[in-house]
Structure formats: structure tokens, C-alpha cells
Amino acid sequence: MINFNGTIVPQDTNVLTQNRAFLYGDAVFETVKIVNSKILFLEDHYFRLMSSMRVVRMEIPMNFTMEYFEEQLLSLVNDNAFAESSRARITVFRNDGGYYLPQTNEISFLIHVVGIDNTLYSIAEKEYEVDLFKDFYVTKQLLSSIKTTNRILNITASIFANENGFDNCLLLNDSKNVVEAIQGNIFMLMGNKLITPPVSEGCLNGVMRKQILEIAKKITSLEVVEEVISPFDLQKADELFVTNVIKGIQPITKYRKKSFDVVMSKVLLEKLNEIVRVI
Template identity: 80%
Template sequence: MINFNGTLATQDSNVLTQNRGFLYGDAVFETVKIVNAKVLYLEDHYFRLMASMRVVRMEIPMNFTMEYFEEQLISLTNQLAISRSARARITVFRNDGGYYLPTDNTVSFLIHATALDAVSYSFDEKEYEVDLFKDFYITRQLLSSIKTTNRILNVAASIFASENDLDNCLLLNDSKNVVEAIQGNVFMLIGHKLITPPVAEGCLNGVMRKQILKLAKTIEGIEVVEEAISPFELQKADELFVTNVIKGIQPITKYRKKNFKVNVSKQLISKLNEIITVA
């Protein structure tokens, strides 16, 4: 079961014929976590989606309000009888017509959802090893900061990680600085300084990134900054972790011969779960 333009349809419905999202990557998307029929960080997701549509010159429908956005997500999870926790993705694509140059800037959307095992964010104690992915680089530009369906670099990095028995890879930009991980933003703790790359470096303007920047400032003794991360600094780090809205925080325990602590990661996960409890 999916939600196609506000209408519930079967999963095998043919909505991909001449689809510009499929043909040209002419689509943007948001992945959200829904807990007890509530979209977490709804406002942040909605405004990022609207900003993404504006960047790529899509026409935003008059009825596409934040309330409509929420209603469509919840209606699908209700239909699927997912009551506690769900992962849902809304993909907005430009309507058929044209080749590279579209003949129409109106849009359609598609939502699908799956159940998640847990409501709260959990702390995974297992080893989590990463390395650098250097086959392709992220460019420092506005398109890199939004979620489009052109994610072939992330696909290639995921295959590289699998082939090399890694849990994830750190992606580099065209200045050879660490930008993010395959499926989330990256944070590095050195001493009492928590660092994440600024959006200008080419990283995704992540919804969970924003939450972590805010929560980390409430931890006494931690200085939170946005600045470029050189690969050479990774060996000096005390902690490394990846953030996204589905997982929350994934601590990195190993990079090459360096092992990392997880103390601040644990504190932040606890703070995230307090927010969910309040919500």
C-alpha cells in the first residue's frame, strides 16, 4: 500500500511510466520517523522539503501545507495499521513531459512506509567500523545540501563498504575534507570540542544534525562548532558518530587502527529519547 497524490493505492500500481524522478533524478524526498501517529520534527522536514522544491524550480501545490503533509503521512501508516513507530518516505517528482528540459513544473508525490521495531532511539554496543570513500567526491554546492533522488555516489560508497567489510564510509568533498557518512551527518569530538562540517562544505542539511547541534550545547563543558574536518584529524578524535532521523545516533567505534569512545553519544541518545517521551 502506498499514497500516490493523496490516494491510497496498491504497491504494484504503475506510477513510474515516464517518471522524471526515475529517468533524470528529477525528484526530491524526505524520510521521516513517525512515533505514535506523530511525525517527529515535522516542521523541519516540511520546510526542508519546500526549500528543496524551490531550489530545483518545482511548482509547489497550493494545498501542500504542513498540515496536508502530515495528514498524508499519517493516513498511510494508519491504513497499514502501523500504530507505534514507522519510517516513511515522501518523494516529490516533476510531472511527465520533456527531456532534460521539462515542459511542466507541476509535481506529483509518492509516499511509502514500513514499521520500525522500536519507538526509542537505541544505543548499539557492537563494533562499528568506517573508512574513507575516495572513488568519487561531493561537490561544495547548494544541490549537495538537499535530498534529491540522485544518490548514485551513496550507492557506490555502500557497495564499497560492503565489499570491504565496513559498516559505513566517510565521504569527502572536492577539497578532500570529510563531509558526511553514506546515510547521515558526521560529528567528531576532540577534547571538549564537538565539530561537524558546515553545510557550505557540501553536507546534507540534516534534520537530526540540527537537533544534535542544539542538544550538544546543553552538555556542560562541550564547545559545539561547525568547521571543516580534515581526514588527518580523525586519528586525533576521541569520538566519532553519524546522525540521521531514523537511527538517531550511530557511534563509530573504529577507523583504521583508531578506536573511539562513546560517552557523548550515549548522553545525546538519552536526550533524544527524552524529547520523544515528552512528545
């Protein structure tokens, strides 16, 4: 028997009592965008998930191929009639048993999906204000670069942003450098130089981050680099924007007293949509 919200109930009525993702955050996940029954950037998502599982020493089943990964996601999307445009999340967790030391490295997975409105990426014409989040810091380590279910820092930062009327917050690492936003990677344009922090700084190894780097490097007028961004650099930037695979590109229009252009954000967004149209 267990106590659930003040009521004594049989333990087997609550599947979370042994679930390691719930008890210990012993899980990794991928969130993908699906357009017209095609997973955008499928290979990048699959290989990042496999890499994440290896990092935390999960046992990858022999049948967990990219084709299997794709089939499982699309079957649920089609069953829910969300094939035109949707976001799906697959969470992979270590099977029940043990405390900090698991009894097995075998895994199970859970997929859920919701429909979204737009097939192509777009930018809303409205102010988007951010500030720094200084209560907790991202550590410069490999675990910070993968998507585990331990996102308590991001959750706390989201609450801080909401309480203070910001649309997002920028996260700092333990060297007090800017590494990412709450739900995406950060890019900064200074003149003709486009900068994003290297993964070694502790930022997520984002799928959309990779796409934007590849697109930007084809623009001959741009110098594209992975460099440390300090909080002082933000005030000197011409543009700031956040990237993730669901939103695409989200321009930041205001940071403290500084306002930013969105010109390069729109250029990159159009080139990103050109890729989406042919996937």
C-alpha cells in the same frame, strides 16, 4: 510498444517510461520517523522539503501545507497499522513531459511506509567500523545539501563498504575534507569540542544534525562548532558518530587502527530520547 527485460510489451504497462524521477532523477524526498502517530521533528522535515522543491524550481501546490503533509503521511501509516513506530518516505517528482527541459513544473508525490521495531532511539553494543570512500567526491554546492533522488554516489559507496567489510564509509568533498557518512551527518569530539562540518562544505542539511547541535549547545562543558574536518583529524578524535532521523546516533567505534569511545554519544542519545518522549 517498449522492450522490458527482453519482452515487447505495451508502453502503458510500465509507468516508468515517462516518470521524470526514474528518467532524470528529477525528484526530492524526505524520510521521517513516526512514533505513536506523531511525526518526529515535523516542522523541520516540512520546511526542508519545501526548500528543496524551491531550489529545483518545482511548483508547490497551494494545498501543500504542513497540515496536508502531516495528514497524508499519517493516513498511510494508520492504514498500514504502523502507527506505533514506522519510517515513511515521501518522494516529490516533477510531472511527465520533456527531456532535460521539463514541460511543466507541476508535481506529484508518492509515499510508502514500513514498520520499525523501536519507538525510542538506541545504540547497539557492537563494533562499527568505517573508512574513507575516495572513488567519487561530494561537490560543495547547494544541491548537495538537499535530498534529491540522485544518490548514485551513496549507492556506490555502500557497495564499496559492503565489499570491504565496513559498516559505513565517510564521504569527502572536492577539497578532500570529510563531509558526511553514506546515510547521515558526521560529528567528531576532540576533548570538550564537538565538531561537525558546515553545510557549505557540501554535507546534507540534516534534520537530526540540527537536533544534535541544539542539544549539544545546552551542555555547558561542550564547545560546539561547525568547522572543516580533514581526514587527519579523524585519527586525533576521541569520538566519532553519525546522525540521521531514523537511527538517531550511531557511534563509530573503529577507523583504521584507531578505536573510539562512545560516552558522549550515549549522553546525547539520552537527551534526544527525552525530546522524543514528549513529542
